[in-house]
Amino acid sequence: MTAQRVGTREEWLAARTALLEREKALTRRSDELARERQELPWVPVEKEYRFETDDGEKTLPELFDGRSQLLVYHFMFGPAYDAGCPTCSAAADTFDGGVVHMNQRDVTFLCISRAPLEKLQAYKRRMGWSFPWVSSLGTDFNFDFGVSFTEQQQREGAEYNYHPVRLMSILEAGVAADAIEALATDVGTDIAGYLTELPGLSSFALEDGAVYHTYSTYARGGEFVLGFYPFLDRVPKGRDEGEPPENWIRRHDEYADA
DSSP states (O other), X not given: OOSSOOOOHHHHXXXXXXXXXXXXXXXXXXXXXXXXXXXXXXXXXXXXXXXXXXXXXXXXXXXXXXXXXXXXXXXXXXXXXXXXXXXXHHHHTTHHHHHHHXXXXXXXXXXXXXXXXXXXXXXXXXXXXXXXXXXOXXXXXXXXXXXXXXXXXXXXXXXXXXXXXXXXXXXXXXXXXXXXXXXXXXXXXXXXXXXXXXXXXXXXXEETTEEEEEEEEEGGGGGGGOTTHHHHTTSTTTTOOTTTTOOOOOOTTTSTTO
C-alpha cells in the first residue's frame, strides 16, 4: 500500500487548482525577476583577455561572433582535470539544441574553461557535443568572474556567489568531504585540484566596441541549466536524491544502461 495520501478525483482537482494559483504567482514573480536582471547596471570590462578557440586566438569582443550579447557557461574543467565535471556535463547535454535559438535572438552562447583547448576538444568529441567551447588558460578571466581559485584562496578564503567562502573547510564536513573526494577522483585529480573550479553563468554586452559585464549567477542560481530537474520536480518521487543529496549524476555514457 502506498504511503502517499489517496483521494477522489474531486479532492485531487480541488488541491490541484489551489496549487495552480501558487504556480501562477511564481511564474509572474519569475517574469518580474527577469526584468530586474535586465535592469542591472552594466560594468565595463576593461581588462584584455585572450582565449584559445577552434579558430585560433580570440579576444573577448571577438567571442561575440558578430552579435551584441554573449552568454558564458563557466564549465568546471580545470588544468588538473582529465575530464569535465559530471554535473556540468549533464547540463551541457542540453546546450546544442539551444544554441541555434539563442543565436536568433542576437545571443552567442559558449562554454569557457581553464583546461587546455586540446583537452576540451577531446572531451567534446567523447560527449558528442558541437557547441562552442574555448580555453581561458593563462588568463585571469575565470578568477575575475569568480569561478576559479588558487590553492591559497582555497585555504584562506575567497568569494563565491557573492559571499566569502573557505573552500577547504569541506574537509571538516565529513560526508560532504567524501562526496567531493569522489568527484575529484572522477575528474582525475585530488580535492585541491578539483576545487580550483566552481560553476557559474555570466552575461556580457557589446556596444560601440566596448564589452560590459551585465549578470552572473552561481551555485543553485544556475541550476536551471540542468534541464532534467524541472521534469523530475513534476513526478511523484521528485528528485529522490535523499538528505544529504545523493551524488547520482553521471556522464551520459557512464550510466549502467547507457
